[in-house]
Amino acid sequence: MAVKIRLARGGAKKRPYYRIVVADVRAPRDGRFIEKIGAYNPMVPKDHPDRLKLDEDRVKYWLSTGAQPTDRVARFLGDLGLAAKPAIPAHTKKNQPKAKAKERVEEKRMAAEAAAEEAAAASAESAAE
Incomplete structure (x- = not known):
């Protein structure tokens, strides 16, 4: 049993x-x-x-x-202390962001990279002058 x-x-x-x-x-x-x-x-x-x-x-x-x-x-x-304590799974499907949220994060990351590239190019131009 x-x-x-x-x-x-x-x-x-x-x-x-x-x-x-x-x-x-x-x-x-x-x-x-x-x-x-x-x-x-x-x-x-x-x-x-x-x-x-x-x-x-x-x-x-x-x-x-x-x-x-x-x-x-x-x-x-x-x-x-009577038994081994089970670990809580860190990544389950429920606590992950959904598709649209992932898209928004990716768009923000791409925009930040583009802004950083533009700022680097502008600083390089001003330094060349």
Whole structure:
């Protein structure tokens, strides 16, 4: 049975609250789980002690039995030193500029190069006189 350590969403609309649970990969996100091992409340400040609560002994146990944390949970565990912290991909397709924005940047670069060439030619002419 493949087991994941993941977030199960709770709370009201626009007021999320997450339980950190160990669940079978086939179970729904907010559905059946094996064990609740913590909670995450993104609505409180980052330095607040109630933002992330974890039962570290149970996390270590489930990691030792082969449970795989999801990316977000792995980042939490990495911050606490319980698991390797995954790297955030620097370049994804979503954060790249679109075609028109790339064209505008290229046009500005070409205009700047042309202006620099004209200024160099003008300074060379004035120096020759």
